[in-house]
Amino acid sequence: MIIECVECRRHVDASVQGAFLRTYGGRAPSSLFSLLACTECFSPILIRQTNIGNIAEGDIWDTPQLVFPTTDLRINPKAPQDIRLAFDEASNCYRANAFTASAIMCRKTLEGICAAHGVEERNLARSLQKMHEQGLIDDRLYEWSDLMRTAGNEAAHGVGLSIQREDAKDILEFTNAILDYLFSYRDRFEAFKDRRKGARPVENAPATRTMNLGSESPAEI
Known part of the structure; x- marks a missing residue:
């Protein structure tokens, strides 16, 4: 994969070392994370690509975005x-x-x-x-x-x-x-505000009842 290495500032044909596919349950397009190695300085490079395809065309991955080294x-x-x-x-x-x-x-x-x-x-x-x-x-x-x-x-x-x-x-x-x-x-x-609106207030604990024992002893109660 041709990509610019941040470390050596060269465009290299980096080799793929591993990949991870992340899905979002249909809420957003899936993302493909690929771990690359620079063929010039051997630095690790992590990229992300978003699936812009559809059912008819199949998976189509967009332009790689640099994840690491961080920017x-x-x-x-x-x-x-x-x-x-x-x-x-x-x-x-x-x-x-x-x-x-x-x-x-x-x-x-x-x-x-x-x-x-x-x-x-x-x-x-x-x-x-x-x-x-x-x-x-x-x-x-x-x-x-x-x-x-x-x-x-x-x-x-x-x-x-x-x-x-x-x-x-x-x-x-x-x-x-x-x-x-x-x-x-x-x-x-x-989203945080919506969650807070739906949160139930904590109910106050029942008040402790106090008994007036007067001068009576425990044995006389």
């Missing part, structure tokens, strides 16, 4: 496929030093995030504003996303403008943070 960029497999692909392309552009292209793909990822939540206004600025108004993103995430939208616009339309590595890294990581919040932490928090 700061992760995306929940429950996120829609087009969003994952857009963010993967943004990450690949960054690794290829195509920083302007990475910023543009981050902007495209933001558009996909809005669409996935049923928000498709006449432009991305209005869509993000509506996401904010609906409480889907808070003040800080709205500020981040709107700034990334502006940077993406400049990258796409400014012929003489180039995004530098440091800015591209920040844009990529901020996009990843928004993905984490909307497709991981927000969903988990809503």
